[in-house]
Amino acid sequence: MEPLHFPPYDFRFKNRENKTYIFDSIRKKFVLLQPEEWVRQHVVRFLLSEKNYPASLVNVEKELRVNGLKRRYDIVVYTSQGEITLIVECKAPSVRITQETFDQIARYNLTLNGKFLMVTNGLRHYFCQMDYDREKYIFLPDIPVYSR
Template sequence: MFTPIPLNLPPYAAKIQQDGTRWYIFDELRKKQLVLTPEEWVRQHWVQHLIHTKRYPKSLIKIEGGLKVNTMPRRSDLVIFDTGGNKILLAEFKAPSVKITQSTFEQIARYNTVHRIPFLLVSNGLQHYYCRIDFDRNSFEFLPDLPDFPTP
């Protein structure tokens, strides 16, 4: 039986089902069942938190977008756009058992050399880190929380 891992995020009524020995979770954005891995458990909690708590519209969230880093194909875990189509948030998720280390930040920084997105989110579901990037000053700052979606 699948035992949910308690996360440091608001709980939600995940649609989980079993097929043989595999467990699946319904992805509301992609409208399909996905293999329930620990990293997917974290991502789906974040998606719900971003939509319901932070008010990011579902239509502006893209999961697993493709990109190339040094000619190598990669996938960003989650990208959010503003209403003008500009990328505003890049997220990297890890399983709760994976410690957030310098290499995690280096990974999202490499991805962001392609994307050039002003807000970064790194989380393993237990620890969350938020950064604002200032490309003009070539600097960054850690934030205490992720900003809510900007409303007009």
């Protein structure tokens, strides 16, 4: 897998039936290593190591319903009070981040109501805070570090 624009992290890998798996510390299992998963695992480590979010508040790849359709979000981070503070949409490094990507996370956010959004393909990262009163994104240079 190609290097991404994150600090270097040590990951656990295993090979089985000519496929490589990476250990997901949140889901507590090995998952098939694909380009989007490579990005997702880097984001998880970034949130835990650089932003100090507790692993107990991080959720990975869960189902949600958006306009009656089943979807899966990549990463959601909760506050200690159980409210959603951050939603992350991960794409493979080969996928350009476009308005369509922001539309996707915005649709998820209609259901989830997160305070911050992050969209990344591992090479380019976009961070924003939701301004619900004015119904717009406020782009940020980074997401905040965890605080209680």
